[in-house]
Amino acid sequence: MILKTIMPSLPQLITDDYAAVKSAESEKIIAKLLEGLSPVKEPEFCQVSGIPGSGKSTFCKKHLPKNYLFLSFDQIMISLFGYQQMLKTKGIIAAYQQYEMTARIIGYEVLRRALQNHLNIMLEHSGTNQAHLELFKNLPKEGYKTTVDFIICDIDLAIKRAHKRALETKRYVPEQLIVERAEKFNQYRQAYQNLANKVISFDGQNNFKIIK
Numbered sequence: 001m002i003l004k005t006i007m008p009s010l011p012q013l014i015t016d017d018y019a020a021v022k023s024a025e026s027e028k029i030i031a032k033l034l035e036g037l038s039p040v041k042e043p044e045f046c047q048v049s050g051i052p053g054s055g056k057s058t059f060c061k062k063h064l065p066k067n068y069l070f071l072s073f074d075q076i077m078i079s080l081f082g083y084q085q086m087l088k089t090k091g092i093i094a095a096y097q098q099y100e101m102t103a104r105i106i107g108y109e110v111l112r113r114a115l116q117n118h119l120n121i122m123l124e125h126s127g128t129n130q131a132h133l134e135l136f137k138n139l140p141k142e143g144y145k146t147t148v149d150f151i152i153c154d155i156d157l158a159i160k161r162a163h164k165r166a167l168e169t170k171r172y173v174p175e176q177l178i179v180e181r182a183e184k185f186n187q188y189r190q191a192y193q194n195l196a197n198k199v200i201s202f203d204g205q206n207n208f209k210i211i212k
Contacts, residue, residue: 001116003108006138010108015101018109020158026106029079030067033110039118044068045144047136049192050151051181052173053158053165055204056124059151062208064122069114072124074171076110077103082176096172115142116163127192128184134196144186146196150189152211153184 004010018026044081045070048056057072064070077083086095114121125132127148139146159178166172193199201211 003112003115006142007131007184009129009132009134009181013129013131014105014108018105018112021102022106025081028080029076029106030113033069033071034100034113034117034119037114037117037119038067040067040120041118043118043142043144044120045139046122046147046149047078047120047127047132047150047196048124048151049188050153050204051126051155051158051185052161052163052178054106054151054153055108055161055208056151059149059202059204060122060124062130063149065120067123068120069110070122070124071107071110071114073100073107074124076106077092078169078171092166092172093171095170096174097155115144118143126181126185128181128188133191133195136192140197146199148192148196148201149198150192151204152199152201155179156210157205158182197207 048060050056057074060072077096080103081100083095083099083103086098111121111123127133135143136146136148155178159175162173162175162178189199189201202208203211
Protein backbone atom coordinates (compact mmCIF):
# COMPACT_ATOMS: atom_id res chain seq x y z
CA MET A 1 0.00 0.00 0.00
CA ILE A 2 1.16 3.51 -0.85
CA LEU A 3 -0.20 5.78 1.87
CA LYS A 4 -0.28 8.81 -0.40
CA THR A 5 -2.97 7.14 -2.51
CA ILE A 6 -5.43 7.57 0.35
CA MET A 7 -3.79 10.67 1.83
CA PRO A 8 -2.72 12.74 -1.20
CA SER A 9 -1.84 15.73 0.98
CA LEU A 10 0.52 13.69 3.17
CA PRO A 11 3.64 15.44 1.74
CA GLN A 12 2.38 18.60 3.45
CA LEU A 13 2.86 16.83 6.81
CA ILE A 14 6.17 15.00 6.34
CA THR A 15 9.41 16.13 4.76
CA ASP A 16 10.61 12.71 3.55
CA ASP A 17 9.45 9.20 2.85
CA TYR A 18 10.18 6.52 5.42
CA ALA A 19 13.28 5.35 3.52
CA ALA A 20 15.04 8.56 4.59
CA VAL A 21 14.83 7.70 8.31
CA LYS A 22 14.65 3.90 8.21
CA SER A 23 17.04 2.24 10.65
CA ALA A 24 17.36 -0.83 12.83
CA GLU A 25 15.92 1.24 15.66
CA SER A 26 12.88 2.41 13.69
CA GLU A 27 12.14 -1.12 12.51
CA LYS A 28 12.35 -2.35 16.10
CA ILE A 29 9.93 0.36 17.23
CA ILE A 30 7.48 -0.53 14.46
CA ALA A 31 7.71 -4.25 15.16
CA LYS A 32 7.00 -3.67 18.85
CA LEU A 33 3.94 -1.52 18.09
CA LEU A 34 2.49 -4.14 15.74
CA GLU A 35 3.43 -7.15 17.84
CA GLY A 36 0.57 -9.48 18.71
CA LEU A 37 -2.05 -7.68 16.62
CA SER A 38 -4.21 -9.69 14.25
CA PRO A 39 -5.95 -8.68 11.00
CA VAL A 40 -9.72 -8.47 11.22
CA LYS A 41 -12.38 -8.93 8.57
CA GLU A 42 -14.11 -5.61 9.29
CA PRO A 43 -11.38 -3.38 10.72
CA GLU A 44 -12.11 -0.24 12.71
CA PHE A 45 -10.24 3.05 12.73
CA CYS A 46 -10.65 5.45 15.63
CA GLN A 47 -8.97 8.85 15.63
CA VAL A 48 -8.80 10.49 19.04
CA SER A 49 -8.64 14.20 18.27
CA GLY A 50 -8.13 17.31 20.34
CA ILE A 51 -5.68 20.11 20.86
CA PRO A 52 -2.38 19.26 22.58
CA GLY A 53 -2.95 19.06 26.32
CA SER A 54 -6.63 18.19 25.99
CA GLY A 55 -6.17 14.72 27.47
CA LYS A 56 -5.92 12.52 24.39
CA SER A 57 -3.22 10.24 25.80
CA THR A 58 -5.07 9.72 29.07
CA PHE A 59 -8.30 9.00 27.19
CA CYS A 60 -6.58 6.44 24.96
CA LYS A 61 -5.05 4.63 27.93
CA LYS A 62 -8.50 4.31 29.50
CA HIS A 63 -10.39 3.36 26.35
CA LEU A 64 -8.04 1.32 24.14
CA PRO A 65 -9.85 -1.90 23.11
CA LYS A 66 -8.10 -5.25 22.83
CA ASN A 67 -6.46 -6.12 19.52
CA TYR A 68 -6.06 -2.43 18.62
CA LEU A 69 -2.89 -0.70 17.57
CA PHE A 70 -2.36 2.41 19.68
CA LEU A 71 -0.47 4.90 17.54
CA SER A 72 0.94 8.07 19.08
CA PHE A 73 3.64 10.04 17.30
CA ASP A 74 4.67 11.63 20.61
CA GLN A 75 5.26 8.19 22.10
CA ILE A 76 7.40 7.23 19.13
CA MET A 77 9.43 10.42 19.55
CA ILE A 78 10.24 9.89 23.22
CA SER A 79 11.19 6.27 22.53
CA LEU A 80 13.98 7.33 20.14
CA PHE A 81 17.47 6.96 21.60
CA GLY A 82 18.67 10.17 19.95
CA TYR A 83 15.79 12.11 21.48
CA GLN A 84 16.63 10.89 24.95
CA GLN A 85 20.31 11.69 24.48
CA MET A 86 19.58 15.20 23.24
CA LEU A 87 17.28 15.75 26.20
CA LYS A 88 20.29 15.30 28.45
CA THR A 89 22.69 17.43 26.44
CA LYS A 90 20.62 20.23 24.88
CA GLY A 91 17.21 20.14 26.56
CA ILE A 92 13.62 19.39 25.72
CA ILE A 93 13.04 22.07 23.08
CA ALA A 94 16.11 21.12 21.03
CA ALA A 95 15.23 17.43 21.27
CA TYR A 96 11.69 18.12 20.08
CA GLN A 97 12.87 20.23 17.17
CA GLN A 98 15.37 17.59 16.09
CA TYR A 99 13.23 14.45 16.38
CA GLU A 100 9.56 15.44 16.03
CA MET A 101 9.61 15.07 12.24
CA THR A 102 11.49 11.78 12.39
CA ALA A 103 8.87 10.41 14.76
CA ARG A 104 6.10 11.68 12.50
CA ILE A 105 7.58 9.93 9.47
CA ILE A 106 7.95 6.68 11.41
CA GLY A 107 4.38 7.07 12.67
CA TYR A 108 2.93 7.28 9.19
CA GLU A 109 4.90 4.19 8.18
CA VAL A 110 3.32 2.37 11.13
CA LEU A 111 -0.08 3.59 9.93
CA ARG A 112 0.63 2.39 6.39
CA ARG A 113 1.57 -1.10 7.54
CA ALA A 114 -1.40 -1.32 9.89
CA LEU A 115 -3.85 -0.34 7.17
CA GLN A 116 -2.23 -2.73 4.71
CA ASN A 117 -2.74 -5.56 7.21
CA HIS A 118 -6.31 -4.55 8.11
CA LEU A 119 -5.58 -3.98 11.78
CA ASN A 120 -7.85 -2.16 14.19
CA ILE A 121 -6.29 1.21 14.91
CA MET A 122 -6.63 3.91 17.56
CA LEU A 123 -4.70 6.97 16.41
CA GLU A 124 -3.96 9.82 18.77
CA HIS A 125 -3.83 12.85 16.49
CA SER A 126 -5.34 16.32 16.28
CA GLY A 127 -6.44 15.60 12.71
CA THR A 128 -6.62 19.30 11.86
CA ASN A 129 -5.26 18.98 8.33
CA GLN A 130 -6.43 18.07 4.86
CA ALA A 131 -4.55 14.78 4.72
CA HIS A 132 -6.58 13.31 7.59
CA LEU A 133 -9.84 14.38 6.01
CA GLU A 134 -8.69 12.53 2.89
CA LEU A 135 -7.89 9.52 5.06
CA PHE A 136 -11.42 9.43 6.42
CA LYS A 137 -12.87 9.87 2.96
CA ASN A 138 -10.92 6.91 1.61
CA LEU A 139 -10.79 4.48 4.54
CA PRO A 140 -14.22 2.97 3.73
CA LYS A 141 -12.78 1.90 0.37
CA GLU A 142 -10.25 -0.12 2.36
CA GLY A 143 -13.04 -1.80 4.32
CA TYR A 144 -12.74 0.32 7.47
CA LYS A 145 -15.46 1.63 9.75
CA THR A 146 -14.44 4.99 11.14
CA THR A 147 -14.91 6.89 14.39
CA VAL A 148 -13.65 10.22 15.68
CA ASP A 149 -13.55 10.75 19.43
CA PHE A 150 -13.17 14.48 20.08
CA ILE A 151 -11.66 15.53 23.39
CA ILE A 152 -12.93 19.03 24.19
CA CYS A 153 -10.77 21.22 26.41
CA ASP A 154 -10.34 24.90 27.19
CA ILE A 155 -7.18 26.28 25.57
CA ASP A 156 -5.81 27.85 28.77
CA LEU A 157 -6.11 24.56 30.63
CA ALA A 158 -4.53 22.69 27.71
CA ILE A 159 -1.53 25.04 27.78
CA LYS A 160 -1.11 24.56 31.53
CA ARG A 161 -1.29 20.79 31.11
CA ALA A 162 1.24 20.84 28.28
CA HIS A 163 3.72 22.81 30.37
CA LYS A 164 3.28 20.40 33.28
CA ARG A 165 3.65 17.39 31.00
CA ALA A 166 6.86 18.75 29.54
CA LEU A 167 8.36 18.92 33.02
CA GLU A 168 7.10 15.53 34.18
CA THR A 169 7.31 13.31 31.07
CA LYS A 170 9.60 15.26 28.71
CA ARG A 171 6.90 15.45 26.05
CA TYR A 172 7.20 19.00 24.78
CA VAL A 173 4.82 20.87 22.50
CA PRO A 174 5.18 24.54 21.55
CA GLU A 175 2.48 26.80 22.98
CA GLN A 176 1.99 28.37 19.56
CA LEU A 177 1.12 24.96 18.13
CA ILE A 178 -1.64 24.58 20.72
CA VAL A 179 -3.05 27.97 19.70
CA GLU A 180 -2.91 27.09 16.00
CA ARG A 181 -4.64 23.74 16.51
CA ALA A 182 -7.34 25.38 18.62
CA GLU A 183 -8.07 27.88 15.86
CA LYS A 184 -8.72 25.05 13.39
CA PHE A 185 -10.45 22.65 15.75
CA ASN A 186 -14.11 23.60 15.36
CA GLN A 187 -13.81 23.84 11.59
CA TYR A 188 -12.45 20.31 11.37
CA ARG A 189 -14.97 18.94 13.85
CA GLN A 190 -17.71 19.82 11.40
CA ALA A 191 -15.84 18.27 8.49
CA TYR A 192 -15.49 14.95 10.30
CA GLN A 193 -19.21 14.92 11.03
CA ASN A 194 -19.71 14.49 7.30
CA LEU A 195 -17.00 11.85 6.82
CA ALA A 196 -16.82 9.49 9.80
CA ASN A 197 -19.30 6.72 10.53
CA LYS A 198 -19.48 7.92 14.11
CA VAL A 199 -18.41 11.10 15.91
CA ILE A 200 -18.46 11.41 19.71
CA SER A 201 -17.39 14.39 21.81
CA PHE A 202 -15.96 13.96 25.31
CA ASP A 203 -15.36 16.53 28.02
CA GLY A 204 -11.60 16.64 28.53
CA GLN A 205 -12.04 18.71 31.68
CA ASN A 206 -14.64 16.50 33.39
CA ASN A 207 -13.55 12.86 33.41
CA PHE A 208 -14.33 12.38 29.72
CA LYS A 209 -18.08 12.53 30.06
CA ILE A 210 -19.90 12.38 26.75
CA ILE A 211 -21.06 15.77 25.47
CA LYS A 212 -24.45 15.57 23.83
